[in-house]
Amino acid sequence: xxxxxxxxxxxxxxxxxxxxxxxxxxENLATENDIYDEQIExxxxxxxxxxxxxxxxxxxxxxxxxxxxxxxxxxxxxxAYGAYDPDKVDSVLLNKFKDDKxxxxxxxxxxxxxxxxxxxxGRKVRVDYxxxxxxxTIEYDYTIRELIEDRGEKLKGLIKIFSGMNLEVEIxxxxxxxxxSPWEMGLYQKWPMIKQGVANMAMHLxxxxxxxxxxxxxxxxxxxxxxxxxxxxETTESAKEAAEEKEDAPIDESGEQI
Numbered sequence: 084x085x086x087x088x089x090x091x092x093x094x095x096x097x098x099x100x101x102x103x104x105x106x107x108x109x110e111n112l113a114t115e116n117d118i119y120d121e122q123i124e125x126x127x128x129x130x131x132x133x134x135x136x137x138x139x140x141x142x143x144x145x146x147x148x149x150x151x152x153x154x155x156x157x158x159x160x161x162x163a164y165g166a167y168d169p170d171k172v173d174s175v176l177l178n179k180f181k182d183d184k185x186x187x188x189x190x191x192x193x194x195x196x197x198x199x200x201x202x203x204x205g206r207k208v209r210v211d212y213x214x215x216x217x218x219x220t221i222e223y224d225y226t227i228r229e230l231i232e233d234r235g236e237k238l239k240g241l242i243k244i245f246s247g248m249n250l251e252v253e254i255x256x257x258x259x260x261x262x263x264s265p266w267e268m269g270l271y272q273k274w275p276m277i278k279q280g281v282a283n284m285a286m287h288l289x290x291x292x293x294x295x296x297x298x299x300x301x302x303x304x305x306x307x308x309x310x311x312x313x314x315x316x317e318t319t320e321s322a323k324e325a326a327e328e329k330e331d332a333p334i335d336e337s338g339e340q341i
Contacts, residue, residue: 093127096225129240153226167218264296
């Protein structure tokens with residue numbers, strides 16, 4: 084079975100530029116190259132072939148390959164993360180960061196745009212809105228692990244791509260998806276935008292007519308405890324009297340109390 088445009092596939096891959104590893108799904112390789120991130124879930128990644136979550140040149144490499152195929156490809160910046168644009172560099176005031184202390188190399192979002200802090204001078208911070216790999220040739224080593232065919236699993240994968248979370252889903256009536264959405268998700272500022280993105284992608288790619296997000300409320304776990312009462316006063320006094328009686332008991336010739 085070969086990969087086609089629009090397929091959902093699980094892929095292990097490593098990105099390098101100038102021979103240096105910049106991303107990998109291999110936890111051991113990430114550790115060896117000092118790029119391990121405890122917030123990343125390592126292992127095969129879901130790639131929707133043809134979507135913008137993967138470089139165009141990498142997508143072209145994957146198409147028509149067999150499931151299980153391993154290979155390598157070098158992708159020029161035109162088909163990777165684009166050319167570097169010096170006009171996408173701007174200076175912002177330090178107070179934009181509120182309580183966060185900006186540092187060089189930090190990724191940040193300013194007015195909805197993601198960028199990288201490249202310099203901090205006085206009360207001004209220089210932010211580069213180019214992709215960190217813009218203008219660079221990217222080398223990919225990859226293995227296509229699996230083709231995802233179940234629509235429920237595909238939808239779970241889309242949710243994971245958009246939100247980084249694993250949520251339960253169910254396809255009902257053939258063309259309607261229901262997503263179990265814990266009520267706490269409503270406290271997340273970007274959740275409405277994520278829901279809209281997931282719904283649009285799901286209806287476009289999975290031939291769904293409707294996507295429902297069902298808010299779930301569950302009871303808080305009950306904490307039980309057992310109070311152990313202290314010994315009753317009468318019992319304590321009885322034990323004291325018995326001890327006193329034993330001390331006053333006569334002793335026989337062998338030294339034992341009678």
